[in-house]
Amino acid sequence: MAAVRPSDHTNQVTVTDEIAEFSPEVMDEIRSHLEKYPPDRSRSALIPLLFVIQRERGYVDNAGVNFLAKFLNLEVTDVWETATFYTMFNMHRVGRHHIQICKTLSCKIMGEPDITDHICTKLGIKPGETTEDGKFTVSLVECLGSCGTAPMMQIGFDYHEDLTIDKVDKILSECE
Amino acid sequence: MEIKAIGCEPLQLKRVLVEDGHTLKVYRDMGGYTSLKKALAMSPADIIEEVKKSSLRGRGGAGFPTGMKWSFVPKDSPKPKYVVCNADESEPGTFKDRYLLERDPHALIEGMVIAGWALGAATGYIYYRGEYRYLIDIMDAALAEAREAGVLGRNILGSGFDMDIFTHTGAGAYICGEETALLSSLEGFRGHPRMKPPFPALEGLYACPTVVNNVETLTAIPEIIELGAETWRDLGTEKSGGTKLWSVSGHVKKPGVYELPLGYADMEKFIMEDCGGMLRDDRKLKAVIPGGSSVYIMNTSQILGKNVTMDYEGLVAAGSMVGSGGFMVMDESVDVVESTRNLTEFYKHESCGWCTPCREGTDWLLKIFNRIAAGGGRPEDAQVLLDLCDNMEGRSHCPLADAAAWPIQSAIQRFPEDFKKWLWKKVEGAEDKGLSVNA
Numbered sequence: 001m002a003a004v005r006p007s008d009h010t011n012q013v014t015v016t017d018e019i020a021e022f023s024p025e026v027m028d029e030i031r032s033h034l035e036k037y038p039p040d041r042s043r044s045a046l047i048p049l050l051f052v053i054q055r056e057r058g059y060v061d062n063a064g065v066n067f068l069a070k071f072l073n074l075e076v077t078d079v080w081e082t083a084t085f086y087t088m089f090n091m092h093r094v095g096r097h098h099i100q101i102c103k104t105l106s107c108k109i110m111g112e113p114d115i116t117d118h119i120c121t122k123l124g125i126k127p128g129e130t131t132e133d134g135k136f137t138v139s140l141v142e143c144l145g146s147c148g149t150a151p152m153m154q155i156g157f158d159y160h161e162d163l164t165i166d167k168v169d170k171i172l173s174e175c176e
Numbered sequence: 177m178e179i180k181a182i183g184c185e186p187l188q189l190k191r192v193l194v195e196d197g198h199t200l201k202v203y204r205d206m207g208g209y210t211s212l213k214k215a216l217a218m219s220p221a222d223i224i225e226e227v228k229k230s231s232l233r234g235r236g237g238a239g240f241p242t243g244m245k246w247s248f249v250p251k252d253s254p255k256p257k258y259v260v261c262n263a264d265e266s267e268p269g270t271f272k273d274r275y276l277l278e279r280d281p282h283a284l285i286e287g288m289v290i291a292g293w294a295l296g297a298a299t300g301y302i303y304y305r306g307e308y309r310y311l312i313d314i315m316d317a318a319l320a321e322a323r324e325a326g327v328l329g330r331n332i333l334g335s336g337f338d339m340d341i342f343t344h345t346g347a348g349a350y351i352c353g354e355e356t357a358l359l360s361s362l363e364g365f366r367g368h369p370r371m372k373p374p375f376p377a378l379e380g381l382y383a384c385p386t387v388v389n390n391v392e393t394l395t396a397i398p399e400i401i402e403l404g405a406e407t408w409r410d411l412g413t414e415k416s417g418g419t420k421l422w423s424v425s426g427h428v429k430k431p432g433v434y435e436l437p438l439g440y441a442d443m444e445k446f447i448m449e450d451c452g453g454m455l456r457d458d459r460k461l462k463a464v465i466p467g468g469s470s471v472y473i474m475n476t477s478q479i480l481g482k483n484v485t486m487d488y489e490g491l492v493a494a495g496s497m498v499g500s501g502g503f504m505v506m507d508e509s510v511d512v513v514e515s516t517r518n519l520t521e522f523y524k525h526e527s528c529g530w531c532t533p534c535r536e537g538t539d540w541l542l543k544i545f546n547r548i549a550a551g552g553g554r555p556e557d558a559q560v561l562l563d564l565c566d567n568m569e570g571r572s573h574c575p576l577a578d579a580a581a582w583p584i585q586s587a588i589q590r591f592p593e594d595f596k597k598w599l600w601k602k603v604e605g606a607e608d609k610g611l612s613v614n615a
Contacts, residue, residue: 036342037342038382041363041382043363044344045364046364047344047345047347047361047364048344072364081365082365085366086306086347086348086367087347087348087349088347088348089347104469104518104519104522105268105515108518110426110427141348142268142522142525143266144307145266145270145307146274147268147269147271147425147426147431147502147504148177148271148423148425148431148432148433149431150431157307157309158310
């Protein structure tokens with residue numbers, strides 16, 4: 001059961017020369033990341049900045065990558081090379097709420113399969129898919145460091161632990 | 177979930193257990209930053225000596241003596257030096273650092289500044305796994321407090337020593353917990369491990385001398401300076417000094433983070449009493465993975481009545497390792513073939529692909545496990561799996577290939593009945609034969 005992950009980059013990306021533009025506030029945030037590293041080591045800011053691109057653009061898109069390449073004085077392929085390595089970067093659009101269910105051993109033996117079945121049945125999608133209204137994407141992910149409070153899932157950046165079916169229903173009903 | 181010290185006063189958990197332990201005020205009220213003051217009055221060489229004497233061993237998994245690691249950093253290098261904290265906690269079964277980072281960030285800052293003073297480093301980075309975003313916000317607030325209070329930044333506590341610390345995020349890659357892969361990632365590249373030597377102590381971040389230490393290792397430093405190396409060491413055993421955090425998960429009544437003195441006896445008591453015993457009283461203990469998913473899985477004959485001491489030497493003698501202290505308990509409802517398949521899926525996903533034996537090996541291991549799980553097990557599969565493991569172990573730049581092989585090797589050896597059940601499925605009358613494995 002190899003679940004498709006939104007980070008899979010096997011889908012062809014349409015390459016264009018478009019360069020993303022950001023508001024002055026976001027540009028300030030982007031520049032602030034560079035302050036952490038020596039001036040000649042700005043590539044260090046690449047991963048934190050890819051998160052900014054993902055937040056602003058919905059996913060790591062071609063125009064966002066072009067922007068980073070220009071901003072950090074890198075080749076476009078340098079940026080893709082790094083971005084495609086990391087599971088948390090999505091290469092295509094995901095739902096407004098990205099449900100990531102931990103499926104590694106401790107969660108698995110503490111009830112993850114029931115939680116996954118319940119969520120997928122409720123939303124009518126399989127792991128790796130997005131609901132038609134674009135509200136939810138469900139992914140199965142590897143250990144998120146919450147084994148003592150298994151089973152667990154992360155929605156966006158929020159941890160939800162000690163899950164039960166009732167708790168999951170409540171959490172999902174609170175997603176807008 | 178329990179957070180508790182057993183067999184010792186809470187040291188690492190001291191502030192984790194109190195309200196607002198993450199604030200500078202509470203940290204200071206509980207004696208925080210006095211070790212830094214003491215350390216700044218000591219010579220860097222004396223601090224390294226003190227850490228060596230403490231027998232502190234790296235808490236991330238490898239257990240390398242911390243003082244020795246520090247002593248490899250050249251004193252006369254003209255290059256800038258770096259202290260990097262490995263907060264990429266992603267070993268399955270491990271979640272202790274999360275609580276230290278959430279509730280005691282100043283202990284890490286203090287430990288890193290002391291390390292910076294000892295090593296001559298003016299910059300520190302804390303590399304968080306990307307999923308721990310909320311912890312970065314907590315640390316950024318603590319770093320701002322520390323700068324404001326003069327325990328970080330320019331002229332720390334009037335000593336003339338300057339150091340700053342920054343948070344950095346990963347983006348979902350287990351391999352970045354390996355120190356050289358972490359450094360590649362911190363430089364903005366794919367998380368590929370590097371060839372060693374040169375070791376990071378000589379050429380680490382930006383090819384400069386660098387020490388990479390786990391969160392729990394660095395938060396132990398202020399305690400060592402405060403109590404003195406001998407006193408701290410004697411909390412544990414001679415070779416395994418101090419206390420250690422264990423992340424307990426799985427089928428016990430009270431999972432949680434437990435602080436135990438190293439050398440705690442014994443593992444059976446720990447599971448059956450301290451952790452509340454088995455989650456369901458009608459199910460017996462079947463297996464324990466004591467140090468995170470990468471170590472050997474243990475069966476009950478290695479634990480029950482064996483008085484296993486929980487320290488580096490004791491666990492090796494018992495047939496496993498301390499690792500990261502990710503203590504996973506499984507009852508008899510768990511099928512070890514399925515649990516090992518689950519971990520193999522993890523290693524297959526997390527192999528960075530740099531070294532062929534690991535990239536291809538994990539892929540083939542998973543293919544075989546998936547075929548077995550689909551009911552297509554063959555009697556010779558156990559030997560095929562072992563052969564594959566043999567071709568991976570020790571044949572890659574980093575220990576991920578070993579980490580993928582060890583759970584499988586130990587599972588086949590220690591749970592032959594589970595494998596037999598799957599591998600003989602299609603062979604009539606084969607149950608009576610032994611497992612087909614070359615000695």
